[in-house]
Amino acid sequence: MLYVPKNEKLWDCWMYHRDGLFYLYYLRISAKGSWWDGVSLAISKDLLHWDYVGPVVEKRDVAKWMGTGMVWKQGDRYLMNFSEEAPALQQKIYFAESHDLISWHRLDGVCEPDGIHYLRDYAKSPNPYPRWDSLGVFETNVRPGMLHAFVTASVDQPEQPARNGALGFLESSDGLLWKSLPCPLEISSEYPNYEVPEYLELNGRHYALFSSNSKAGIRFENPTSAGPSGGTYYLVADAFDGPYRKPKANNRLIGQSDVDNVTMNYVGRTLRWNGKILFYHIWGNQTVDGAFGTVKELVETKPYVLRVRYLRANDGLKGRSLWNTDSMSYALWKHHAVNPPIEWRLEESSVRFRNRGGSGAWIAPLRLTRTISDGRFAVARVRVEEGIGAGLVFGDERRHYAAFLNFEAGRIEFGELVEGWEANLYLRPILKMPWKLPYGRAVTLRIIQNGCFFEVYANDDYVMGIRLETALTPTRFGLYAESADGGFSRIRVHSLR
Secondary structure (H helix, E strand, O other): EEEEEOOOOOEEEEEEOOOOEEEEEEEEEEOOOOOOOOOEEEEEEOOOOEEEEEEEEEOOOOOOOEEEEEEEOOOEEEEEEOOOOOEOOEEEEEEEOOOOOOOEEEEEEOOOOOOOOOOOHHOOOOOOOOOOEEEEEEEOOOOOOEEEEEEEOOOOOOOOOOEEEEEEEEOOOOOOOEEEOOOOOOOOOOOOEEEEEEEEEEEEEEEEEEEHHHHOOOOOOOOOOOOOEEEEEEEEEOOOOOOOOOOOOOEEEEEEEEEOOOOOOOOEEEEEOOOOEEEEEEEEOOOOOOOOOEEEEEEEOOEEEEEEEEHHHHHHHHHEEEEEEOOOOOOEOOOOOOOOEEEEEEEEEEEEEOOOOEEEEEEEOOOOOOOOOEEEEEEEEEEEEEEEEEEEEEEEOEEEEEEEEEOOOOOEEEEEEEOOOOOEEEEEEEEEEEEEOOOOOOEEEEEEOOOOOOEEEEOOEEEEEEOOOOOOOOOEEEEEEEEEEEEEEEEEEEEEE
């Protein structure tokens, strides 16, 4: 499920596909480094298992750090862009070339803000320096032979100078010399910054994808939110050069609100492959030590609406079967009385539950061996006829975590399942996501877990990703219900390959 280099720290990633191989480039912090000091490469045949190649581009000694990049084909060679802070308080974009996607050498060209459309003088900004990072290069049929690119930029905002983050727009005929064009945003100050921008055209509609987080400045999702927000978002336009605006639907593709780790799911990017649009991202943490996780699919569900969904290629993660309703022994968690608060009943390969006015869990041990990894893959169909809701549980002897379908509140929750007073259990939510959950209709709930990483899907739609502070190796699997009638069916639990 995850790619984590052994002797480096990983952050922003970008991919290129050629001849059945996926080339994953990523910003790295070397073993003895203190900040992003180069770009490294890993290669995969299936998007699931990665082979480390090694460093391919190094930071110049005069630069403080390197920033995100992208690879694209230009004539008979490949070009990569990346940024550096050099000199101090100035961010500029540089280039490298390759003929095999493995051996790269730097070029002399440089791309920097023009000082007209985009800010280049840090003295005019309350921020440490004007942003100029990550060319998201693309081609269109509107202007054949010309390249265009979005870029993380800053603009001059005299009335609100601290809100100067903007989506920059450039064009080029050769991929090395770039001309600045006016900012394509309808309103430039809605987000504190527009990191790692990319362009996507679908069915004649134009999308700008970018990452942002409120630790960079403002609470842009909900001013009354209890905490910060962050993730990958998108804007829409009817022309490739804008103006780009917010859609009427929720425009966050991945991410979370009201949690301190706003880079838990971050830097979402795309790659067209086999008629699909792959969507991939990093799992961040507070110490800038990231991981590359499962690749997903990006789809347009209706005009101007994008959603992230489960990619069937990830079925290849399923390993040995660890749980079976026909052969496992079960126990009611924390219950010693005659009548349980939730009544459970096994019916062939399904499990029914009935509301007795409380909450309860049905827990069974997982069949483990010394060769089983710490990863799990669970799928079940959950139907709630009335009441609050139900979900799936992973745990060990000390902790239990549940992905819970809250039909009554219309949301999906992830949290720790803990013992309450008397006979009850209760869920202490970590993340909550609004979700339509019709009573009487089965929902396929899917959980992919590896160490401290959890992903939750409902009916193939991506719901949320969670990175815990400490890893979990589940030795138990269970079913949980709160004051509800319903059932679980088609329950499967596997190890990860």
